[in-house]
Amino acid sequence: MSGTSSRMLTLLSLLQARRDWPGPLLAERLDVSPRTVRRDVDRLRALGYPVTALKGPDGGYRLAPGQDLPPLLFDDRQAVALVVALRTTAAAGGDLGEAAERALAVVAQVLPSRLRHRVDALADTVVVSGEQPAVGTEVLLAVGAAVRSREVLRLRHRDETRRVEPHHLLHRRGRWYVLAWDLDRDDWRTFRLDRVEPLVPTGPRFARRPVPGGDPAALVEARFKGSAVRDAWPVVGRVVLDRPAGELAPFVGDGTLVDLGDGRSGLTLGSWSWPALAAAVARFDADVEDVSPAALRRAFGVLAERSRRAAAPPPRPRPGRTNGPTGSRSGRSGVGRQSR
Known part of the structure; x- marks a missing residue:
């Protein structure tokens, strides 16, 4: 690989790893002049990467979101982590699992040979044990959007509609949960996403309440242990x-x-x-x-x-009685007798 191509790949990797990069700092990391950085940025733009210039005394660059997902660069550890995460998600099934399977196939096609054999071994060694309830992609996105925008969410849960203020999404032992303030119960509640159906439209915006103890994960663990706030057994x-x-x-x-x-x-x-x-x-x-x-x-x-x-052994039936539906002490038919 030529020096220019190798340097451009390093530049792209740096832009992906951090939101904003001052121009002089990029030049220092690449050991080139600021003018060379500008030329390499222009080359990335020509390849379709949306690199924007930042205003300021020294200037800078940012890899902005574009219309399409451009090729991404991962180092060896990132690639292995990505494959493990995709395999774990795929094991959950559902449309999110199917999407993970397709993404895994795409990643596998572009892995370098030095990694492909090592990652292929994960197909036989990564096993997700226990129940993995499937959560629909639309459910996950809808609840996540309500959390981000701080909008009251209506959920269909166990044949009833609940109005909640969703605060955090959490993943715990193979299941997705939303931690929310239940407006109908006037208390904190945790809902499994595979058991709810978000309803539209969402409600008004709300001011986020402070989570007791300040740690959402600790609060959820406490609730699973039967404690009100602390992550400790009662x-x-x-x-x-x-x-x-x-x-x-x-x-x-x-x-x-x-x-x-x-x-x-x-x-x-x-x-x-x-x-x-x-x-x-x-x-x-x-x-x-x-x-x-x-x-x-x-x-x-x-x-x-x-x-x-x-x-203790089960009680014996009383003498003179039978276990049949019509049996009685007098032997008369039990038809027509009213059951209480």
């Missing part, structure tokens, strides 16, 4: 389990595990309620000691009573 307990830490470690999740020796482990775990926490501890299939606090000990008693009732 209840946290500590126990000692009669089982080695090495056997428990793969299943602890966001808990804290301490190896106490002699085949015993200390576990700190959280949940949304005390009985739920007791049940979470019971799933480790080990004897439990040193339970704290007292609320967790009482919850084990509640769980034991529920388990006792669940384990």
